[in-house]
Amino acid sequence: MPNLKPVFSIEKAHKAQLQLSKFIVFEDRLPKNIHFVGGVDTAYFKDVAISASVVLEFNNLNLVEAQVATRKVAFPYIPTLLSFRELPSTLACIKKLKIMPDIFLVDGQGIAHPYRCGFASHLGVVLGKPTIGVAKSRLTGDIEPFPNRDFTYLKDNNEVVGAALRTPTGKTLYVSxxxxxxxxxxxxxxxxxxRGSIPEPIRLAHKRATTERRKISKP
DNA sequence: GCGACAG
DNA sequence: ATCTTGTCGC
Incomplete structure (x- = not known):
């Protein structure tokens, strides 16, 4: 068998992200009244990614649906290339949803990324659905001390790429x-x-993915 | 070359 | 992300 060359290089992946970023829409293209909010998160067991998608009613944040999907990971974790690792299993669990939410909250960056195409943006463009990036730590950009609000802009070379939001609990979330x-x-x-330290959609998706993980690890 | 670096 | 028990705090 001939040697199969790697189907990607970090450089090519970054160029792909640059191309994808051109399709990102920065305007509100969601219903005036949001009915359902979605959330996605991924857990791991060895080389298997376990993703969960959940749907909550926007008004009361009550869970109305949850789905899971697993895929063998074909990509290592490389900062800036998270989407290539989590997209397969994430897309799979989203496709199982009977109720398609109006918007998805995604754990990770949106455009607050070196090539303006973090996991949340990549997922949104592929789905053709509204998405928000919610990360627990920053990838790129800097923030200045919090003013008299609960948020401060995240800037990457003077360009606003997102915001650092302080939750009621005091935790900082990077929204983009x-x-x-x-x-x-x-x-x-x-x-x-x-309500707590993390948005309910993501918290519940994380919980569901983790529950599924122990089922797989401890039969 | 050095430091930073989502999950 | 994951490895891990009890423990300090709101």
Missing amino acids: VGHMISLETAIKIVRHCT
């Missing part, structure tokens, strides 16, 4: 545009969905 939404609306939605 994923796709089909404005930063202003994204901040409002994340605020609305956050």
Whole structure:
């Protein structure tokens, strides 16, 4: 058998992200009244990615549906290339949903990425659905001390790429545009969905993925 | 070359 | 992300 050359290089992947970033919509393209909010998260067991997608009613944040999907990971974790690792299993569990939410909250960056195409944006463009990036730590950009608000802009070389939002608990969340939404609306939605240290959609997706993980690890 | 670096 | 028990705090 001839040697199969790697189907990618970090450089090519970055160029692909640069191309993908051109399709990102920074304006609100979601229903005036949001009915359902979605959340996705991924857990791991060895070389298997276990993703979970959940749907909550926007008004009361009650869980109405949850799905899971697993895939062998074909990509290592490389900062800036997270989407290539989590996209397969994430897309799979989203396709199982009977109720398609109006928007998805994704754990990871949106455009707050070196090539303006983090996991949340990549997922949004592929789905053609609104997404918001909600990360627990920063990838790129800097913030200045919090002013008299609960958030401060995240800037990458003077360009606003997102915001650092302080939750009621005191935790800092990095919010950025994923796709089909404005930063202003994204901040409002994340605020609305956050009761503890993390938005409910992501917290529940994380919980569901973790539950599924132990089923696989401890039969 | 050095440091930073989502999950 | 994951490896891990009890423990300090709101």
